Amino acid sequence: MKxxxxxxxxxxxxxxEAAAPDGxxxxxxxxYILKCRDGTLYTGISxxxxxxxxxxxxxxxxxxxxxxxxxxxxxxxxxxxxPLALARECAVKSLSRRRKxxxxxxxxxxxxxxxxxxxxxx
Numbered sequence: 044m045k046x047x048x049x050x051x052x053x054x055x056x057x058x059x060e061a062a063a064p065d066g067x068x069x070x071x072x073x074x075y076i077l078k079c080r081d082g083t084l085y086t087g088i089s090x091x092x093x094x095x096x097x098x099x100x101x102x103x104x105x106x107x108x109x110x111x112x113x114x115x116x117x118x119x120x121x122x123x124x125x126p127l128a129l130a131r132e133c134a135v136k137s138l139s140r141r142r143k144x145x146x147x148x149x150x151x152x153x154x155x156x157x158x159x160x161x162x163x164x165x
Contacts, residue, residue, distance in 0.1 A: 048133045072128035074135060076118035076147060079111035084143050086135050088128040092119055118147045 070090045077085040077099060085108055089095035098104035099114045108114050122128035135143065 072125045074120045074131045077114040078117045
């Protein structure tokens, strides 16, 4: 893992420990992964993934996706609070492309998930 990610994760851990355990004042945040037209993967966080996806598709969300439209949402994961989402984003960004693809394929499976399984949940 890159040193700056490691440093950021330590800071996020401190924020997490100081946050209220029930998270009652926090909005629900999500980690998302987009697949761009050129096949690259873009990772980000948002508290409204549908709005953020539309902004990416309109070329108004990030410089990276602006030139790689259209984009497709391939993965979404609930993280709870913003600090948790930022920490998860750093962890996912430090993964290799192969590991990111494994993460995406582990969540996107056709058919219903068995009872009591977490498989297939966004």
